[in-house]
Amino acid sequence: MNLLASFTTFLSLFTIITAAPIDPVNEATHSAVSVLQKRFPVMCTPTGAGYCNFGIATYSPSGNFRLRDMYVYDRDCRGIGTRALDTDTGHLSVYSLLPWTVEVTVTKAGNIPEGYFWYAGRKTDLGKNLVCQSCPGLTDWVCCQAAFDCH
Numbered sequence: 001m002n003l004l005a006s007f008t009t010f011l012s013l014f015t016i017i018t019a020a021p022i023d024p025v026n027e028a029t030h031s032a033v034s035v036l037q038k039r040f041p042v043m044c045t046p047t048g049a050g051y052c053n054f055g056i057a058t059y060s061p062s063g064n065f066r067l068r069d070m071y072v073y074d075r076d077c078r079g080i081g082t083r084a085l086d087t088d089t090g091h092l093s094v095y096s097l098l099p100w101t102v103e104v105t106v107t108k109a110g111n112i113p114e115g116y117f118w119y120a121g122r123k124t125d126l127g128k129n130l131v132c133q134s135c136p137g138l139t140d141w142v143c144c145q146a147a148f149d150c151h
Contacts, residue, residue, distance in 0.1 A: 043145045044077035050151035051075055054094075054102060056130070058111050061140040068113065070104055072096040074150075089115075098150055111142040124148045 043055030055071035065088040072081035072094055081096020088109040093101040100120050108114035114127045124146055135141035 043071055043143045044073040045145065045147070046077055047075045047147050049075065050149060051147050052080075052098070052150035053077065054104075054117060054124070054146050054148055056113055056126075056144045057135060058113065058142045058144075059140060060111050060142070065109065068106065070094045070102070072098065072102055089113075112144060117148070119148055119150060122149055 043057065044053040047053060052075060053073040055073060057069045057071070058065070059067040059069075068085040068088070070083050070085060070092070071079060074080050074097075080098065081094055081102070083092055083094045085092050085104075085106065089106045091103070091105045093103055095101055098119070102117055102119050104115070104117040106113045106115040106126075112130065112132045116123055116125050118124075126144075126146065129146040129148075130144040131146070132142055132144035135143040
């Protein structure tokens with residue numbers, strides 16, 4: 001096998017291995033979630049070295065909670081992990097390309113969640129650190145973000 005063929009094979013495998021894990025999403029909200037994943041500025045602002053962003057999108061048609069998606073972004077706002085929470089409150093682990101999981105606990109229901117998340121032994125309060133707005137181009141979705149130390 002020549003060097004070019006070996007390198008091409010390596011790049012193909014590397015891309016598959018390093019792809020961010022994506023959880024399946026309810027078909028009714030799939031198109032909106034796909035749009036959200038393409039709108040990084042809505043739930044992410046580029047950060048400095050050693051910082052990442054955590055995004056939360058909440059879907060509540062007519063005020064009735066349906067879905068809360070959690071996103072992890074690197075410092076350049078590239079999506080590196082996601083996980084859906086199908087209850088208004090609760091705990092979950094968001095897996096990403098970072099070395100540790102982001103441990104999220106939502107303690108208070110609503111479009112703008114309250115609670116906290118932990119990464120690498122550091123706690124971030126959602127209520128104090130979230131910046132939220134309506135998701136542009138999407139009805140009944142609220143998008144929030146918070147920067148966190150991810151080094």
